[in-house]
Amino acid sequence: MLTGVTKHDPRTLSKDPALAALRSARFKAYPHEHEGWGIRVLPSPDLSALSPDTLQLLVALGVQDRPPIHAGEKEVMLWAYEQGYRVCTDDRGAYRTLRALICGALPNVPPRALSVVGTPGLLAEQMARGQLSDANASALWSEVQDVWRWAPKSSLQELLQGEYW
Incomplete structure (x- = not known):
């Protein structure tokens, strides 16, 4: 699920327990707190419902010479590719991979009009x-x-x- 922020392990957020608890609370509030900004948390895509091109993208994201992409970012990329969503990511590897996708630089994956910021x-x-x-x-x-x-x-x-x- 893309709702991983509600399951975030506070211990990974800081070595200071008080700061970790504060950051965890902010992460948990994030999806609801920012709905007014048009930010939505989506369920994981159903692989059986994805187009062949999107499945090809999933294969391309697993290629060894690409930057490593976490499961959550992969799901966002699949949704964006399938639905034409704009992606906001601060993960540098995900950002670069999306730019490559937009430019048609991922082998066997047809480019689509997407935007990333x-x-x-x-x-x-x-x-x-x-x-x-x-x-x-x-x-x-x-x-x-x-x-x-x-x-x-x-x-x-x-x-x-x-x-x-």
């Missing part, structure tokens, strides 16, 4: 629309960094200067 990119879009100030966007990015221990430590402005996002 990272959290910094979403924040940049909101700033460009005038819906978030630079300070508010930076504060939100700091919250992401507090919750997600693998988040890049760079500031939002530094990240937006790079190619990834």
Whole structure:
């Protein structure tokens, strides 16, 4: 299930038990807390209902020379490919794999019109629309960094200067 955030092991979030409990609570609240932003948590795709092209994508995602992709990211990619969803991922391997998929660089997988963005990119879009100030966007990015221990430590402005996002 893509609802893995509700099953997240707090011990993996921090070595500090108090911080781990806080981060776990934030993860558990995430799907419901952000529904107003259009973020939905979906069930795992039923493999028997996927198109042959999507099944070919599943095979391609398991190829050894691709970046390793976690099961949750694979499910998101399958749903996006099947349904044409936009993907927001901060997993660099997943991001690069989706870019390769969009560009038609995955062997035996027909490209489809998809889009991929990272959290910094979403924040940049909101700033460009005038819906978030630079300070508010930076504060939100700091919250992401507090919750997600693998988040890049760079500031939002530094990240937006790079190619990834």
